[in-house]
Amino acid sequence: MTAVHQPPSAPPPAGPIAGGPPATRPPSAEPALPGRPAARSEPRTGAARLVPRTVAGRVRVLTALIVVALAALLAVTWSAVADARDGVRVIGHDAGPQVVATGDLYFQLIEMDAQLADALLVGRTQNLGVKREQALESYDRSRRAAGAALLQAARLADDPTEERTARELLDAVARYERLAAQALLLDEQTPHDAGPPPERVLETYRQATDLMKLDLLPKAYNLTLDNGTLVRHTYEDKRDAVTAGRLWVLGTGLVVLALLGGLQLFLFRRFRRLLNPALAIATLGTLVFVGVGFTMLGGQADHLKKAKEDGFDSILALSRARAIGNSANADQTKYLLDPARADTYEQVFLSKSQTILYVKADSLAQYSGAVQQTGKENDYLGFLGSEFDRNRLPSQSQALNAVFTDYRAYQRDDRSLRDLVAGGQRQQAISTRLASPDSSFGEYDRSLGGLIKIHSTAFNDAIKKGDDGTAGWNLVIPVAGIVLVALVLAGVRPRLSEYR
Amino acid sequence: MRGRRIGAAAMAAFSVLGAAGCGIAGADEVSLADKDRLVIGVNKDQPGVGLRTAGGGYEGFDVDVAREVARRLGVRAADVTFKEVTSATRQRMIRGGDVDLVVASYSITPDRKRQVAFAGPYYIAHQDILVRGDSPIKNVRDLRGRNLCMVQGSVSYERVTKEKGVAARLVPATGYADCFGKLTAGQVDAVSTDDLILAGLAAQTAESGGDAADRPRIVNAPISDEGYGIGLRLGDADGCVAVNKAITGMYQDGTAQRLLAKWFSPVGLKFTTTVPQFEGCD
Numbered sequence: 001m002t003a004v005h006q007p008p009s010a011p012p013p014a015g016p017i018a019g020g021p022p023a024t025r026p027p028s029a030e031p032a033l034p035g036r037p038a039a040r041s042e043p044r045t046g047a048a049r050l051v052p053r054t055v056a057g058r059v060r061v062l063t064a065l066i067v068v069a070l071a072a073l074l075a076v077t078w079s080a081v082a083d084a085r086d087g088v089r090v091i092g093h094d095a096g097p098q099v100v101a102t103g104d105l106y107f108q109l110i111e112m113d114a115q116l117a118d119a120l121l122v123g124r125t126q127n128l129g130v131k132r133e134q135a136l137e138s139y140d141r142s143r144r145a146a147g148a149a150l151l152q153a154a155r156l157a158d159d160p161t162e163e164r165t166a167r168e169l170l171d172a173v174a175r176y177e178r179l180a181a182q183a184l185l186l187d188e189q190t191p192h193d194a195g196p197p198p199e200r201v202l203e204t205y206r207q208a209t210d211l212m213k214l215d216l217l218p219k220a221y222n223l224t225l226d227n228g229t230l231v232r233h234t235y236e237d238k239r240d241a242v243t244a245g246r247l248w249v250l251g252t253g254l255v256v257l258a259l260l261g262g263l264q265l266f267l268f269r270r271f272r273r274l275l276n277p278a279l280a281i282a283t284l285g286t287l288v289f290v291g292v293g294f295t296m297l298g299g300q301a302d303h304l305k306k307a308k309e310d311g312f313d314s315i316l317a318l319s320r321a322r323a324i325g326n327s328a329n330a331d332q333t334k335y336l337l338d339p340a341r342a343d344t345y346e347q348v349f350l351s352k353s354q355t356i357l358y359v360k361a362d363s364l365a366q367y368s369g370a371v372q373q374t375g376k377e378n379d380y381l382g383f384l385g386s387e388f389d390r391n392r393l394p395s396q397s398q399a400l401n402a403v404f405t406d407y408r409a410y411q412r413d414d415r416s417l418r419d420l421v422a423g424g425q426r427q428q429a430i431s432t433r434l435a436s437p438d439s440s441f442g443e444y445d446r447s448l449g450g451l452i453k454i455h456s457t458a459f460n461d462a463i464k465k466g467d468d469g470t471a472g473w474n475l476v477i478p479v480a481g482i483v484l485v486a487l488v489l490a491g492v493r494p495r496l497s498e499y500r
Numbered sequence: 501m502r503g504r505r506i507g508a509a510a511m512a513a514f515s516v517l518g519a520a521g522c523g524i525a526g527a528d529e530v531s532l533a534d535k536d537r538l539v540i541g542v543n544k545d546q547p548g549v550g551l552r553t554a555g556g557g558y559e560g561f562d563v564d565v566a567r568e569v570a571r572r573l574g575v576r577a578a579d580v581t582f583k584e585v586t587s588a589t590r591q592r593m594i595r596g597g598d599v600d601l602v603v604a605s606y607s608i609t610p611d612r613k614r615q616v617a618f619a620g621p622y623y624i625a626h627q628d629i630l631v632r633g634d635s636p637i638k639n640v641r642d643l644r645g646r647n648l649c650m651v652q653g654s655v656s657y658e659r660v661t662k663e664k665g666v667a668a669r670l671v672p673a674t675g676y677a678d679c680f681g682k683l684t685a686g687q688v689d690a691v692s693t694d695d696l697i698l699a700g701l702a703a704q705t706a707e708s709g710g711d712a713a714d715r716p717r718i719v720n721a722p723i724s725d726e727g728y729g730i731g732l733r734l735g736d737a738d739g740c741v742a743v744n745k746a747i748t749g750m751y752q753d754g755t756a757q758r759l760l761a762k763w764f765s766p767v768g769l770k771f772t773t774t775v776p777q778f779e780g781c782d
Contacts (some may be wrong), residue, residue, distance in 0.1 A: 103659065163744055164752050165748065165752075165775075168752075180548055214772055214774050217777060218773075218774065218775055218776055218777035218778075221778065222775065222777065222778050225778055225780045226741075226781075227779070229737075229741050229781065232737070232782055279758050320587065334684075342719075343639065343641075343723055344721075344722055346727070347663075347722075347723055347724050348725065351725050352723075354610070356608040360611070362655075362658060362659070362662050363662060363663035363664075363665075380615075381610035381611070382610055385610070385667070465749065
């Protein structure tokens, strides 16, 4: 096998002098030879008692230790891979997408209320951009989508408080529907042209929209927040587990390598062999396994982080911004629809606008002026402000700039609408608003959708990489285990056979 | 033998690595969700909301909310300590760790959210108008040419004069209690600030009786949304979630509605009885 192979000339004797009484021999006189019990000058105590006296015994114990350490290495790798896979599954395929879907609940509820307002505002007038039938069809679509999202959110609810919120939401949706039906019926009974409907219609609509604003929307939003917490916890737990598991892999890997090195050294000293090829390959194999495993787990922690921070967080925040923007746009309609509450709706429009993009302002006029100034994006707060701070993806800043530009245009248009009303031309404002419904808002909403898409792509990429990263490890781990154990055994077997 | 020694050394090195891994999570301060004792900051000078009593205790809606939240976080009443905060000190006290929570008509704003975390809001107050019982004022536009109380340092009167552009005549006062005195004495026609604060002021006279026609009343024409949040240490997301859960529970079992009725019903404030939309903790 090797150039320096010097087998012992005879089967190992039991003692220094075959048949001789061991007790007469001075304990430390002879040098240790292969096969001899380790000569000790002092009585063996403590852990030393556990070390076998024969070389064969020692080789066996070292081998057993290596196999145990290898098993530990494979087990911690298995568990870290399982954690990584679990994290990717929950964030990428399970709770993550579901949470994004429940965000849709808020969006669709707002859409229902906005379409109801449009249907009531437009009345029997047919020559405007918005028609009653269209508004009602959109209303129905949103109602169905809201129902689906609510079901999803209820399924994600994981404690009694959240479940109760989901039940209360279901109940409130039914009450809203009843009020909406009443308002529409009353409105049909008293036909009117585009503009504020008769007082008793308004009264019923106010009840409906109050229910939406005060009861439905907050609960829907809070439920999505709760669901988001679930994803955050999973992410933190799994990412910590993967990071810790990675260190365990490194640690147990080092132990295996140290034991393999120890065995190699022991064989070298006892058998005068420079290298045991099988053990050398096993050592190299372990090194590669630990190195690849360590790197892979680092990559998995990274993919999880990217999926969560560049993908999920932004998607969720921007979807909320989108929903709140939709609701602000509905408040613009209501500002025209309900003159008695115009002040309140204007104030709410300002506060929602500031939630989306915050700049300090005392009034809506001041706000729309302030957001027009470019180059101050650094000072922006609110959803779009945080998005500006989170700028990490390629083409994100371009998309965000488009969102800013369109948002400014939307605020400008809103300003001119309100100036018309302030100048006593409410009817003119209503016609303008309805003639080209949501034109600048639509632009802004589409840009925001584009920005969300960039994050969705980043999210999907990270999840895909996460899926691929652990792919095959279910096979790699047992195969590596079998191969490494076989190599170790192959390495020590010829040596042990020398004692038979 | 050597192998074992090396192995032992590797094991030792490894347990250090493992400990370092755990240290990342352990470096954070304790979440208030896990505390057995709580120090809660409240106001001392807002009747009905947060007021220091003659006996040295505190009372009001905010104080009751604070007690309820603490109870729902599993902290016994005996382990809750109240501490006075003001608009000027509350942020510093949260950041310095002098208080765990602040429940003190603390409006959530994007600016403030950079310094402290907010659970809630537990209530959305609205700027409204308090007038004498026989007043014809119905909304903010009716304040044109009327005497409106102006508290220096408060932004409430500016919302009427600047934001709404209503040309009211401003009458300076030292605080809202002073405004209230001027209102009943006829020196001002209206006081405008958060409805809960107005209701708290008005409730004092409602309790002391008097002619219903003279009794100040709230117009119920809101011109702003002020989400009253519960301030806590920035970064304590779990604590924030726990407080939100407590608030949700308070609305679900009727506690919040009962407390609102207890403090604000006597003056006919139309308060909202449903859980507000939270800010979120992440």
